[in-house]
Amino acid sequence: MRLKSPAATDGATVPPAEKPTSYRTVGSLGTGVLLVVFGAIFLFAFGLGSDKHPVGTTIGLLMVVSGVVGGLYPAAFSHADRLSIRNPFRRIDVSWPRVGSISARLSTVVQTVAEEGKPHKFTVWAIPVSMHERRKNDRVVAKKVRSARAESAKRASGSGDIAGSAMGAAGYGRPKTLREDPMETMAFADQAVVEMRDRQRLCTTSVEKAAPTTVTWTWYTLAPFGVSIALVVAAIAGAF
Secondary structure, three states, X not given: OOEOOOOOOOOOOOOOOOOOEEEEOHHHHHHHHHHHHHHHHHHHHHHOOOOOOHHHHXXXXXXXXXXXXXXXXXXXXXXXXXXEEEOOOEEEEEEHXXXXXXXXXXXXXXXXXXXXXXXXEEEXXXXXXXXXXXXXXXXXXXXXXXXXXHHHHHHHHHOOOHHHHHHHHHOOOOOOOOOOOHHHHOOHHHHHHHHHHHHHHHOOOOOOOOOOOEEEEOHHHHHHHHHHHHHHHHHHOOOO
């Protein structure tokens, strides 16, 4: 499943003020919500009850923070001039002319062109690669192709076109009844990569005029996560 807006894939240029395409998976959002809900239950049950349990309370806090930082916060945004990656602890902004390659193998990775001596690779946390989804989509496509070819062969045999019937049964050529957008049959990560490459292709800024790649550590996610980890360790050690 996916939660994102469509990207421009035609030959037109993308206006700079256009709303960026956002990439998030429903699975990550759902996991984040579950962690927040169960963490809140732990907080109330162990922290506000008559018999308080510091370890359970701090674990509940850690679950809430992890749900927000690891599930709800991560996202990627494909702008007209740049790609913004919002990972749990870092925010990366890469101008399209400085993007060397975008791939989705075991994970979605963006590699930049060489800046200051060497290229950099960044994993996009918000766009996981699902082999299961790929296999499922491949089976759906294969089933539709077989159905379309069978229907084409049936129509050809009914109209007396023996040669067309033989070709349809043998699986040669592309059936005329199969008219689908290939983007609709791609897995989420593969579709995101295609859309990002389209955005990069439409960007006309030169490398010399492109903004440099920026990597910023997000203290507002690092600090709560670090504090919650420290509280869990302190509670286990019996500090309170």
